[in-house]
Amino acid sequence: MLKKIDHLGIAVHSLEQAKELYENILGLTCEKVEEIASQKVRTAFYSIGDTHIELLEPTADDSPVAKFLSSKGEGIHHIAYKTDDITSQLANAKEQGCKLIHEEPIIGAGNKLVAFLHPKSTHGVLTEFCSEEKA
Numbered sequence: 001m002l003k004k005i006d007h008l009g010i011a012v013h014s015l016e017q018a019k020e021l022y023e024n025i026l027g028l029t030c031e032k033v034e035e036i037a038s039q040k041v042r043t044a045f046y047s048i049g050d051t052h053i054e055l056l057e058p059t060a061d062d063s064p065v066a067k068f069l070s071s072k073g074e075g076i077h078h079i080a081y082k083t084d085d086i087t088s089q090l091a092n093a094k095e096q097g098c099k100l101i102h103e104e105p106i107i108g109a110g111n112k113l114v115a116f117l118h119p120k121s122t123h124g125v126l127t128e129f130c131s132e133e134k135a
């Protein structure tokens, strides 16, 4: 079952430059910066209330985020829902005919299990499930 919106992923060209907005103008505190090799991105996490903002900077030209930036520019990249059972959440989506990017969960930010649904099946919004517990 989905529990809450865990975070919004925002694609940026440079974490360093985006910091200016999130830290100095919005006044948020960066919780951590983490490189996620499997997705070829560097992320910066900001907490706001019970949810997070995840800035995504590509670390390679063939990073999915690099492709997103070159076709759409900076902006909201994905929405992530926290689930208490990522495996059954994915199985259910697949059963309902939803196109999946990941058939099995992968290790994402914060060492959590994550999986993405294809935007073609989600009305244009790249949708992430992330696990409640650490992997």
Ligand code: ZN
Pocket (backbone or CB within 6 Å): 007, 008, 009, 054, 078, 080, 128
């Ligand atoms: Zn995410």
